[in-house]
Amino acid sequence: MFVAPARPRYDSPMSERPIILAEGLRKSFGDVHALRGVDLAVAPGTVFGLLGPNGAGKTTAVRILTTLLHPDGGRAEVDGHDVVRDAEALRRVIGLAGQAAAVDPNLTGFENLEMVGRLYHLPVAEARRRSREVLERFGLADAADRPARTYSGGMRRRLDLGASLVGRPKVLFLDEPTTGLDPRSRIELWDVIRELVKDGTTLLLTTQYLEEADVLADRIAVVDLGAVIAEGTADELKAQIGGEVLEIRVSERSRVAEAAGAVLGLVPGGGKVDNNTGEVTLPVGGNGPAILTEAVRRLDAAGITLSDIALRRPTLDDVFLQLTGREVREVERAAPGRARRRRREVEP
Amino acid sequence: MSVETAGTALARPIADRIAWALRDGLVLTKRNLLRYVRIPTLLVFSTVQPVMFVLLFRYVFGGSITGLPPGARSYVNYLLPGIFVQTAIFGATQTGVGLAEDLASGIVDRFKSLPTSRSAVLAGRTTADLFRNLFVVLLMTLVGYLVGFRFQDGVVKAILGISLAVLVGFAFSWISAAIGLAIKSLEAVQAASFVWIFPITFASSAFVPLAGMPGWLQAWARNNPVTIWANTLRAFTLGGAYVASTGDSLLALILKSGAWIALILAVFVPVSIRVYRKT
Numbered sequence: 141m142f143v144a145p146a147r148p149r150y151d152s153p154m155s156e157r158p159i160i161l162a163e164g165l166r167k168s169f170g171d172v173h174a175l176r177g178v179d180l181a182v183a184p185g186t187v188f189g190l191l192g193p194n195g196a197g198k199t200t201a202v203r204i205l206t207t208l209l210h211p212d213g214g215r216a217e218v219d220g221h222d223v224v225r226d227a228e229a230l231r232r233v234i235g236l237a238g239q240a241a242a243v244d245p246n247l248t249g250f251e252n253l254e255m256v257g258r259l260y261h262l263p264v265a266e267a268r269r270r271s272r273e274v275l276e277r278f279g280l281a282d283a284a285d286r287p288a289r290t291y292s293g294g295m296r297r298r299l300d301l302g303a304s305l306v307g308r309p310k311v312l313f314l315d316e317p318t319t320g321l322d323p324r325s326r327i328e329l330w331d332v333i334r335e336l337v338k339d340g341t342t343l344l345l346t347t348q349y350l351e352e353a354d355v356l357a358d359r360i361a362v363v364d365l366g367a368v369i370a371e372g373t374a375d376e377l378k379a380q381i382g383g384e385v386l387e388i389r390v391s392e393r394s395r396v397a398e399a400a401g402a403v404l405g406l407v408p409g410g411g412k413v414d415n416n417t418g419e420v421t422l423p424v425g426g427n428g429p430a431i432l433t434e435a436v437r438r439l440d441a442a443g444i445t446l447s448d449i450a451l452r453r454p455t456l457d458d459v460f461l462q463l464t465g466r467e468v469r470e471v472e473r474a475a476p477g478r479a480r481r482r483r484r485e486v487e488p
Numbered sequence: 489m490s491v492e493t494a495g496t497a498l499a500r501p502i503a504d505r506i507a508w509a510l511r512d513g514l515v516l517t518k519r520n521l522l523r524y525v526r527i528p529t530l531l532v533f534s535t536v537q538p539v540m541f542v543l544l545f546r547y548v549f550g551g552s553i554t555g556l557p558p559g560a561r562s563y564v565n566y567l568l569p570g571i572f573v574q575t576a577i578f579g580a581t582q583t584g585v586g587l588a589e590d591l592a593s594g595i596v597d598r599f600k601s602l603p604t605s606r607s608a609v610l611a612g613r614t615t616a617d618l619f620r621n622l623f624v625v626l627l628m629t630l631v632g633y634l635v636g637f638r639f640q641d642g643v644v645k646a647i648l649g650i651s652l653a654v655l656v657g658f659a660f661s662w663i664s665a666a667i668g669l670a671i672k673s674l675e676a677v678q679a680a681s682f683v684w685i686f687p688i689t690f691a692s693s694a695f696v697p698l699a700g701m702p703g704w705l706q707a708w709a710r711n712n713p714v715t716i717w718a719n720t721l722r723a724f725t726l727g728g729a730y731v732a733s734t735g736d737s738l739l740a741l742i743l744k745s746g747a748w749i750a751l752i753l754a755v756f757v758p759v760s761i762r763v764y765r766k767t
Contacts (some may be wrong), residue, residue, distance in 0.1 A: 206601045228603060236601040240594030244519060246526040251519075258515040259604040261508065287526055303598065 159184040159311055159342045160205065163213035166368075167200050171293075174200040176366040177214065182344060187337055189357030190346040197237070197366040198346035202315045205344070206236045218311050232260070235304035235312045239319055241296040242303070245289035249280050249299050252288055253306050260307035267306070272300040278332060294325030298332060305336060312336070314345040330355055347454060350454065354378075360462060369463050378454060384428040385458050386411075386435060389448040390418045402438045406431050412461055418447075423454070423462065507717060509605035516599075516612025520586065526722045534582065535624050538575040539631050545571065545695060546635050555699045559640065559730035560722075568632045569649060569721035570623050570694035576657030577689055581681035583613055583661035584668025588677045591767065607761050614661040621657040625650055630746060641727040641750060649724035656717050659749045662756035666734070669763040694718045712746040720745040 160182035167175040174197045182188040190196065190198045203209040205216055207227040216223045221230035250271055256268025263351060275284045278298045279429045288299060297317070304312060318326040333356055339345045347353050353360045354374040362370040362377065370377060390399045393415065400413045401422045411422030424431045428451045439446060524531045550563040560566040570632070587610070590596045599609050629637075639646040668677045691705060692714035698706050709715055720741040723731045731738050 203597075208600050210595055222705060231601060231603040234601065238594050238597050242594040242598040244523075246523040247519060251522065255515055256598070256602065257513060257518050258606075259599065259602045260602060261511075298711065307602070 156184055158182055160188070160216075160218050160344055162201070162205065162214065162216040165201065165204060165211050165216055166213035167197075167204060167209065167211050174366050175204075175211070178363070178366065178368055180216075180361060180368070182342060184342050185340045186226055186358040187345065187356055188351035189360040190344065191348070191350060191353045191360050192346075192363035193348060196363040198363055199315055200366075201363070202236075202238075202313050202344070202346060206234055206313050207231060233310045234308075235307055236315070237304040237313070237317060238315045241293075241300040243288045243296060243299050246287055248285050248287055249275055249291070249302075252299060253265035253303055256303045257306040262307070270306050270308070274305055277335075278302045285302040294321060294328065297321060297325070297329060298429045301329070301332065301336075309341065311342045311344070314343065316346050316348065319348070326352075364463070380462065383423070383425045383454070384451050385454050386422050386424045386428065386432055387448070387450050387452060388420045388435065388439070389444060390420065391445040391447045393418050395444050396420065398442065399439060399444045402442050402444070404433045406434060406438075414436050421458075421461075423458065424451070509608055509611070511613060512605045512608030513611040514746060516608055517615040517619075520613055520616030524712060531620070531623070534579065534620065535627050538571070538578075538624055538628050541571055541575070542568070542628055542631050543635065549695070553696055555648065555697045556724075557726075557730055557733045558698065559726040559728070559733070561640075562636060564632065564636045564720070565638065565640070565726060566697075567695065568628070568637045569653075569725050570692075570718040572628065572650070572653035572721060573656055573717045574689045574694045575624060576621050576653045577660045577685060577714070578643070579624060580617060580657045580660035580664050581678070581685060582620070582664070583617045584664035584666075584671075584677045584681060585674060586613055586617070587665055587668040588672055588674045591672055596767070606765060607757075610662075610665050610757075610760050614665060617661045618658045620656055622650070622654050625653050639725050641725065645724040649721045652717065652721050652724070653739065656745075657751055659752040659756070662753060662760050665760040666756055666763050669760065669767050672767075688712060688714055692718060704747055713745075714746060716741070718745050 158181035160180060162178055162180040165175050165178040166173075166179075174196075178197070178201055180188070180190075180201070188199060192198050199208065204211050204223060206219060207223055207230055210224055217226075218230050219233045221233070223230060229238075243249075244255070247255065253271035254267050257270055258264065260267075262270065272281075272284070275281045278301065280299060280302065281293060282441055283295060288296060291299065301314070301317065304314070314333070318329050321329065330352070333345070335341070343356075345353075345356060357374065359371065359373055360377055361368045370380065372380070386403075388403065389397065390396050396413060396415050396418050400411075403420060404411055404413075404422065407422050407424055411420060413420050422431075432449070432451055436449065545567050546564050550567070553563045553566070556563065556566050587596075590609075590613075596609065639649075664681065667680060671677050671680055691701075691709050692712045693709065694714055698709050698715070701709060719734055723734065723738050724743050731741070734741065736744075
């Protein structure tokens with residue numbers, strides 16, 4: 141289900157100078173080209189989603205923008221600070237929460253935040269005041285004085301997110317903030333994220349979930365093999381994918397090709413046929429019900445029985461298929477070596 | 489170097505940067521020490537082995553060691569200074585392990601994304617390990633006193649001796665830091681540490697006088713800095729008769745010991761920081 145966005149979408153093109161700007165970013169690890177010329181421009185006060193499968197280069201992009209990695213080529217700046225030449229000044233205006241909950245399990249929630257505050261060079265009293273404030277805001281006040289190792293996964297992730305906010309960053313980077321969380325914690329975290337960008341913080345987040353980008357981001361860039369392959373608002377991207385997807389499962393595997401022949405002509409772009417699972421998938425745009433009815437009619441006429449037929453929302457798979465002609469799973473299977481070589485690049 | 493870099497550097501004077509580096513280092517030292525407060529068993533485990541070594545060497549080997557230098561009177565008096573140095577060096581391997589843990593947990597990424605001094609993460613770790621080593625050496629002194637060890641030359645020299653052991657540990661923490669950051673994998677760091685630590689600690693005068701070793705080993709052991717540190721520590725604890733037997737003055741021993749520590753720090757502090765920046 142899609143949750144309605146809490147803030148207005150900024151569909152209009154950027155009128156101000158972008159607060160995050162990347163031009164032709166390139167980065168390789170040995171012979172693995174993690175980024176092959178990435179351009180990004182994020183307007184101040186907006187939420188920008190980097191959407192892509194494992195190994196697409198999302199994390200590499202975030203690591204470059206947060207000064208953890210140097211790019212091999214191209215340039216990038218955050219709030220006017222160059223990621224290489226002005227790294228130190230840049231770090232004062234950003235917050236980062238990565239895939240792992242980077243909190244010290246042996247410190248209490250409060251001590252973790254106070255430490256980060258001090259490392260942002262806040263005076264002790266201010267670091268403490270803000271730590272209390274953040275714990276309150278993230279529903280962790282009761283657990284403030286317990287070691288973080290006693291926290292649940294969701295609490296730890298919130299604490300991690302809180303740590304990235306103690307410095308009141310102008311620009312916040314969240315790398316797959318909800319990966320590994322159960323659906324309930326994920327939705328809770330979405331609320332928290334929406335809350336924290338209300339006061340004008342710019343947010344760049346990476347995700348593998350189209351739904352997440354849709355709920356949180358004003359604009360989305362789809363990344364594949366180290367390049368941005370599409371960019372726009374969630375609505376624009378969905379329009380590009382074509383609204384809904386019709387999924388048909390044929391009972392007899394031997395008749396999959398026949399079934400595909402019967403229904404593929406219903407949409408201009410054609411769809412996807414999987415002989416192993418007996419699935420035929422086609423993007424149906426806004427005409428779901430009409431095409432569904434027609435598909436049933438044709439298959440029935442051909443005497444093909446179905447084990448399932450359904451209209452569903454497009455997933456990252458569909459975006460991907462539409463944009464690249466490949467499936468997310470194929471991409472990940474094709475690159476097993478790179479996951480090992482780029483340990484920190486692997487999204488769990 | 490571009491013009492902008494120079495401009496930024498000037499905007500933040502050196503003195504200012506050093507002050508921040510120290511403050512950041514203290515914040516992170518506190519973080520690393522709190523770990524021992526929260527999990528006291530960690531401290532217990534890091535003291536069990538040194539204490540066991542004191543007892544084992546004292547009672548198992550003590551009766552068989554001959555040729556003790558003048559001033560030692562008994563093996564336990566000879567042993568303790570050596571085992572202080574050995575323990576401090578073994579303890580230093582924990583620096584690399586701790587840093588490898590921090591890398592694996594992702595907290596290093598957080599530190600690096602903050603406007604925190606680049607050297608503070610390492611300094612905070614090595615300083616915390618210095619305090620842990622101090623605690624362990626003090627505890628060993630206590631155990632040593634229970635089994636017959638005595639400082640022979642007064643409180644000031646006793647303090648100097650313990651300080652030397654702890655400083656040696658601090659220098660080795662920086663070697664360990666470079667190894668931990670370069671190898672990254674926790675188990676590999678642990679295994680790698682003992683490959684080089686055993687030969688340098690045992691093939692020295694830390695546990696037994698060199699006279700009993702074969703000639704080729706003596707040649708190595710005589711020039712091994714661990715021998716120099718152990719002998720200097722003995723010079724502090726055993727007194728004048730021992731110093732005279734070394735053929736060096738106390739001052740010469742102190743200078744040699746200090747030179748080795750300075751050399752290790754001069755090489756491995758910049759190396760570690762460099763490896764850390766690239767990690």
